[in-house]
Amino acid sequence: MAKLELRNVIKEFGETRVCDGxxxxxxxxxxxxxxxxxxxxxxxxxxxxxxxxPIEDGEIFLDGEDISxxxxxxxxxxRRIGMVFQSYNLFPHMTAAENVMLAPRRVRGLSVSALxxxxxxxxxxxxxADRMDxxxxxxxxxxxxxxxxxxxLAMRPEVMLFDEITSALDPQLVGEVLDVLxxxxxxxxxxxxxxxxxxxxxxxxxxVCFLKNGKVLEExxxxxxxxxxxxxxxxxFLARALx
Amino acid sequence: MTDASRGGPxxxxxxxxxxxxxxxxxxxxxxxxxxxxxxxxxxxxxxxPMAPGWEKVERSFFNWSVFQRTFPGLLEAFLQNVMIxxxxxxxxxxxGLAIALMRDARSPVLFPLRIFGAAYTDIFxxxxxxxxxxxxxxxxxxxGLPRPWNSPYIWxxxxxxxxxxxxxxxxxxxxxxxxxxxxxxAAQSLGLNDRDTMRYVILPQAIRRVIPAQMNxxxxxxxxxxxxxxxGPVEIFRQAGVYKSLLANFTPYVGAALIFLAVTxxxxxxxxxxxxxxxxxxx
Numbered sequence: 001m002a003k004l005e006l007r008n009v010i011k012e013f014g015e016t017r018v019c020d021g022x023x024x025x026x027x028x029x030x031x032x033x034x035x036x037x038x039x040x041x042x043x044x045x046x047x048x049x050x051x052x053x054p055i056e057d058g059e060i061f062l063d064g065e066d067i068s069x070x071x072x073x074x075x076x077x078x079r080r081i082g083m084v085f086q087s088y089n090l091f092p093h094m095t096a097a098e099n100v101m102l103a104p105r106r107v108r109g110l111s112v113s114a115l116x117x118x119x120x121x122x123x124x125x126x127x128x129a130d131r132m133d134x135x136x137x138x139x140x141x142x143x144x145x146x147x148x149x150x151x152x153l154a155m156r157p158e159v160m161l162f163d164e165i166t167s168a169l170d171p172q173l174v175g176e177v178l179d180v181l182x183x184x185x186x187x188x189x190x191x192x193x194x195x196x197x198x199x200x201x202x203x204x205x206x207x208v209c210f211l212k213n214g215k216v217l218e219e220x221x222x223x224x225x226x227x228x229x230x231x232x233x234x235x236x237f238l239a240r241a242l243x
Numbered sequence: 244m245t246d247a248s249r250g251g252p253x254x255x256x257x258x259x260x261x262x263x264x265x266x267x268x269x270x271x272x273x274x275x276x277x278x279x280x281x282x283x284x285x286x287x288x289x290x291x292p293m294a295p296g297w298e299k300v301e302r303s304f305f306n307w308s309v310f311q312r313t314f315p316g317l318l319e320a321f322l323q324n325v326m327i328x329x330x331x332x333x334x335x336x337x338x339g340l341a342i343a344l345m346r347d348a349r350s351p352v353l354f355p356l357r358i359f360g361a362a363y364t365d366i367f368x369x370x371x372x373x374x375x376x377x378x379x380x381x382x383x384x385x386x387g388l389p390r391p392w393n394s395p396y397i398w399x400x401x402x403x404x405x406x407x408x409x410x411x412x413x414x415x416x417x418x419x420x421x422x423x424x425x426x427x428x429a430a431q432s433l434g435l436n437d438r439d440t441m442r443y444v445i446l447p448q449a450i451r452r453v454i455p456a457q458m459n460x461x462x463x464x465x466x467x468x469x470x471x472x473x474x475g476p477v478e479i480f481r482q483a484g485v486y487k488s489l490l491a492n493f494t495p496y497v498g499a500a501l502i503f504l505a506v507t508x509x510x511x512x513x514x515x516x517x518x519x520x521x522x523x524x525x526x
Contacts, residue, residue, distance in 0.1 A: 047428075050432050052428055052431060052432060074431075075434050075435075075436055076434070078431060078432055078433070078434040079433075079434035081432075082432070082433075083432040085425060085428070085429060085432075087425060089425045089426060089428065089429035090429075091426065091429070091430075091443075091444055091448075092448065093447045093448055093451065102433070102435070102443055102444075103430075103433035103434055103435055106435055106439045106443065107433070107434045107435060107439075148429075151433065152432075152433070155433055155434060
């Protein structure tokens with residue numbers, strides 16, 4: 001059984017069909033990269049998986065349990081699925097450490113003193129030990145994004161979703177964030193990334209899916225999809241993206 | 244040419260060419276501003292006393308001996324304003340926030356609250372303050388409540404609280420709406436429920452943003468306390484009226500105006516300062 005299974009997921013915004021029957025299997029410990037032009041439905045699909053957007057039709061299974069049942073309480077599901085956003089979305093009125101500890105305190109019901117060793121270890125691991133008491137606007141984009149990842153990890157999620165998390169970063173800051181993803185892959189985290197970083201997808205992904213107009217047009221291991229794409233649309237997209 | 248003469252900061256008493264030019268401009272505009280102010284003040288001081296009714300006005304509005312006699316009494320009455328202000332302001336803040344949150348409630352169970360919140364703001368923003376003060380300040384004590392619950396002092400203040408919390412609620416709501424939806428997404432994606440999202444993520448940011456606007460409401464409230472004079476409490480405006488009748492002279496009103504200004508001008512300046520600082524932080 002796959003860790004996460006999407007069956008024919010359909011999502012519409014008004015008249016526009018953003019996800020048009022997407023099916024996808026993600027095995028435990030796998031890293032799946034979603035590629036495709038802006039507006040192809042990558043971000044929306046991630047938001048649907050995290051139940052930030054209700055889907056029109058289809059099913060989403062987490063460990064074989066349907067989490068897309070209309071009316072299901074989304075909060076317990078979201079605790080198990082972490083999400084990191086393109087624009088970091090740190091809470092500007094809290095320090096980095098407070099950002100990270102808010103959800104574990106409120107949702108996992110832990111005290112600051114109980115959390116501190118675990119949280120400190122996360123900050124140390126990702127090279128931010130001296131930044132715990134800084135506010136987001138005192139951090140660089142790369143540092144903010146790493147704090148956002150730590151904030152998700154502190155909830156001990158089983159699956160992580162990354163929505164173009166390097167797109168807002170200056171080129172020289174992209175590397176430090178990708179390093180975090182490599183480390184998480186080493187831990188065996190199950191991950192889905194919407195990304196424009198083709199080089200990273202080729203190097204690190206277990207599976208790459210090319211999306212266009214809300215459909216998965218082609219999927220495969222990175223070697224196949226990047227070196228020998230079958231669909232003309234994939235060839236065209238890759239020719240432009242890799243130029 | 245030597246290095247120093249090439250316009251570096253070294254020459255002309257350590258000023259760059261641009262600094263020297265700007266200093267010159269500054270001197271010029273200071274001179275012009277000073278001259279025009281002096282002319283304007285002279286015009287007023289010379290021309291106004293030449294008006295035919297000036298002597299009468301001077302006697303009845305700017306009478307020094309009346310001022311001296313009534314000012315301490317006015318100050319004492321102003322304490323009454325301060326008291327009314329001091330206990331209504333926190334009530335307004337709490338009630339305003341509660342109404343704002345009611346209007347934001349999403350659950351269908353809370354639908355009646357939402358309707359109530361909307362109706363509340365519509366009604367109390369739609370009525371002139373003085374009308375609310377009359378209706379509540381005279382109407383409720385008219386029910387024949389026992390002392391001290393028949394006091395217009397209490398019900399007049401209640402009228403102010405009701406009116407002002409409607410405005411304050413709308414400002415809070417604007418602040419809540421101004422927090423970007425991505426903040427709510429981030430909080431939800433961490434598994435926070437709606438209540439915690441509002442309390443820990445949205446509200447702290449919203450409240451910070453509306454502080455300058457709420458300062459302006461405080462200043463307005465401080466002045467509107469004088470409206471209670473129409474239903475009984477002897478606050479400063481009422482006291483000035485008493486002196487006016489007693490001495491057949493309007494100077495007490497001028498004294499009252501000075502006392503109000505002594506409070507409101509610094510408060511307004513402070514609100515402006517807060518707003519300017521916020522504008523700077525956001526740019």
